[in-house]
Amino acid sequence: MSKFRVLVSDPISEQGLQALIDSPLVDLDLKTDLTPAELREIIGDYDALLVRSQTKVTAELLEAGKNLRAIGRAGVGVDNIDVPAATRHGVVVINAPDGNTISTCEHTFAMMMAMARKIPQAHMKLKNGTWDRKSFVGVELNHKTLGVLGFGRIGSEVAKRAKAFGMDVLAYDPFLTRERAESLGVRMSTVDEIVEGSDFITVHTPLTKDTKHLLSRDQFARMRDGVRILNCARGGIIDEKALAEALENGKVAAAALDVFEEEPPVGNPLIEMDTVVVTPHLGASTEEAQINVAIDVAKELLNILQGLPFRNAVNLPSLSNDTLRTLEPYLTLAEKLGTLAANLAVDSVRKIEIGIYGSLSEQQTEPLTRSFLKGMLSYYHGDEVNYVNAPFLAEQSQIQLKETKASRHDTYTELLKVTVVTENTTITVAGTHKASLGSRIVQIGEFKVDLEPQGTLLLAENRDQPGMIGKVGTILGVNGVNIDSMKVGKLENGIALMVLAVDRAPDEETRRSIEALEGIFSVRDVTL
Numbered sequence: 423m424s425k426f427r428v429l430v431s432d433p434i435s436e437q438g439l440q441a442l443i444d445s446p447l448v449d450l451d452l453k454t455d456l457t458p459a460e461l462r463e464i465i466g467d468y469d470a471l472l473v474r475s476q477t478k479v480t481a482e483l484l485e486a487g488k489n490l491r492a493i494g495r496a497g498v499g500v501d502n503i504d505v506p507a508a509t510r511h512g513v514v515v516i517n518a519p520d521g522n523t524i525s526t527c528e529h530t531f532a533m534m535m536a537m538a539r540k541i542p543q544a545h546m547k548l549k550n551g552t553w554d555r556k557s558f559v560g561v562e563l564n565h566k567t568l569g570v571l572g573f574g575r576i577g578s579e580v581a582k583r584a585k586a587f588g589m590d591v592l593a594y595d596p597f598l599t600r601e602r603a604e605s606l607g608v609r610m611s612t613v614d615e616i617v618e619g620s621d622f623i624t625v626h627t628p629l630t631k632d633t634k635h636l637l638s639r640d641q642f643a644r645m646r647d648g649v650r651i652l653n654c655a656r657g658g659i660i661d662e663k664a665l666a667e668a669l670e671n672g673k674v675a676a677a678a679l680d681v682f683e684e685e686p687p688v689g690n691p692l693i694e695m696d697t698v699v700v701t702p703h704l705g706a707s708t709e710e711a712q713i714n715v716a717i718d719v720a721k722e723l724l725n726i727l728q729g730l731p732f733r734n735a736v737n738l739p740s741l742s743n744d745t746l747r748t749l750e751p752y753l754t755l756a757e758k759l760g761t762l763a764a765n766l767a768v769d770s771v772r773k774i775e776i777g778i779y780g781s782l783s784e785q786q787t788e789p790l791t792r793s794f795l796k797g798m799l800s801y802y803h804g805d806e807v808n809y810v811n812a813p814f815l816a817e818q819s820q821i822q823l824k825e826t827k828a829s830r831h832d833t834y835t836e837l838l839k840v841t842v843v844t845e846n847t848t849i850t851v852a853g854t855h856k857a858s859l860g861s862r863i864v865q866i867g868e869f870k871v872d873l874e875p876q877g878t879l880l881l882a883e884n885r886d887q888p889g890m891i892g893k894v895g896t897i898l899g900v901n902g903v904n905i906d907s908m909k910v911g912k913l914e915n916g917i918a919l920m921v922l923a924v925d926r927a928p929d930e931e932t933r934r935s936i937e938a939l940e941g942i943f944s945v946r947d948v949t950l
């Protein structure tokens with residue numbers, strides 16, 4: 423078997439990459455000084471690309487990466503990666519969200535203390551030979567109010583440390599619950615309450631269209647006089663022009679910035695201001711964080727390349743281990759139902775209605791839709807389809823998707839039932855899973871069946887009359903197709919569906935001979 427080729431195009435801790443370096447499955451190239459043109463030239467040879475924040479993974483680069491299956495980002499922010507383009511190309515993007523949390527939190531804290539006590543300014547002056555004690559009177563953190571905008575991994579760790587320093591913490595995050603806020607001893611607040619009531623404000627959100635200039639001129643005007651501002655998340659969350667004005671007019675006493683709208687900053691007045699403490703995007707720059715993120719991303723990449731489950735995909739829903747365990751049999755079943763439905767649909771698909779019943783409906787169900795779409799669309803698009811791009815391809819084909827959930831089903835404890843509406847027909851397929859019995863297909867069209875979703879199945883719709891099975895069996899036997907098992911589903915109107923598990927798909931002539939039998943209405947085969 424040929425090895426997976428992985429390219430590392432930014433400086434990433436080699437100690438952390440050891441799993442990839444040691445893997446007999448992987449050929450790892452470290453090329454960290456390529457120009458964008460050189461990278462584009464060679465990217466087509468690789469199955470995966472590992473980056474930090476220097477390499478810009480553009481739509482053009484992804485277009486050239488014909489064999490790319492995964493992009494790994496050794497860090498949190500993926501703003502250097504064109505994620506929608508990766509999704510279109512079916513390339514999974516993973517990051518390492520946990521490995522640099524503590525480093526970035528500690529850096530934020532270091533910046534807060536450096537700013538409060540004017541340490542960098544005093545340090546510079548003393549290094550330059552001046553013993554000046556008057557100019558560097560600072561403020562205590564104790565009893566001050568810290569407003570935290572974005573209470574995810576880093577924001578919440580900053581809050582914990584602030585509490586230890588005797589600060590009162592206000593927190594805003596759309597996903598923060600009152601229980602969590604209470605358990606961490608912080609006050610759940612609105613953006614306005616934070617803006618108007620804080621002595622220090624720190625931002626820990628990603629940069630999105632909602633968080634761009636989250637702190638702008640209007641907000642600065644409403645802040646307490648002498649407020650201190652921190653940004654160790656992303657440049658652009660704070661409006662730099664407005665911050666510079668607010669520092670100049672004294673509304674803001676000081677700022678501590680690790681990140682900038684343009685990096686490296688060019689002609690940025692904030693860099694020159696005495697009241698501003700700056701670092702060149704060093705939040706994650708500790709030995710520990712760099713090893714941790716590299717370990718995490720290397721492990722995930724190995725899993726992806728081997729087709730094993732992985733957790734931290736940016737362009738796929740992330741699943742906990744428990745959810746993954748519960749959903750796993752249904753993910754396989756959903757894909758097989760998709761393949762089955764595609765084989766039964768004779769014309770273009772317009773709408774897919776996914777029904778999820780019973781306890782399964784309490785799970786995160788989006789992955790089931792993805793799996794069904796992957797099974798179905800692979801019939802039309804082949805290997806191009808994967809879990810990442812299946813919803814995008816469905817959207818591109820203008821297929822409407824509808825998901826229905828119900829906590830109970832009259833017959834089954836759990837049921838996945840999909841109705842595919844095509845130009846001229848409607849096809850329903852359904853399946854269930856029980857730990858004791860495994861997975862079963864329980865409905866094809868209007869027929870109730872009980873089939874193992876595997877192998878090659880021959881589906882023959884026929885008049886429910888004696889002798890039909892024998893006639894079909896004879897034709898298959900004469901043509902060298904062996905029948906492993908057989909199931910029949912019947913309707914009250916005298917029509918039956920004969921489902922034969924066979925050792926191989928019959929050739930066209932054999933299929934036609936069966937179709938020509940009196941009482942046979944249609945014949946299809948499908949390999950699941």
Ligand SMILES: NC(=O)C1=CN([C@@H]2O[C@H](COP(=O)(O)OP(=O)(O)OC[C@H]3O[C@@H](n4cnc5c(N)ncnc54)[C@H](O)[C@@H]3O)[C@@H](O)[C@H]2O)C=CC1
Nearest residue numbers: 498499526572573574575576595626627628654655705706
């Ligand atoms: N300076 C550096 O070197 C580093 C910077 N970062 C940056 O720090 C930021 C936070 O990282 P994590 O805490 O790991 O991410 P996270 O995903 O754990 O937390 C981000 C939080 O922001 C919240 N959020 C999103 N939109 C919001 C809005 N409009 N208002 C308030 N909250 C909002 C989310 O709900 C989430 O809880 C990211 O931008 C990341 O790229 C991360 C690591 C290193």
Ligand SMILES: O=C(O)CCC(=O)C(=O)O
Nearest residue numbers: 474475497498499706707
């Ligand atoms: O790789 C780095 O140092 C940047 C870290 C960062 O900003 C992130 O992980 O989002």
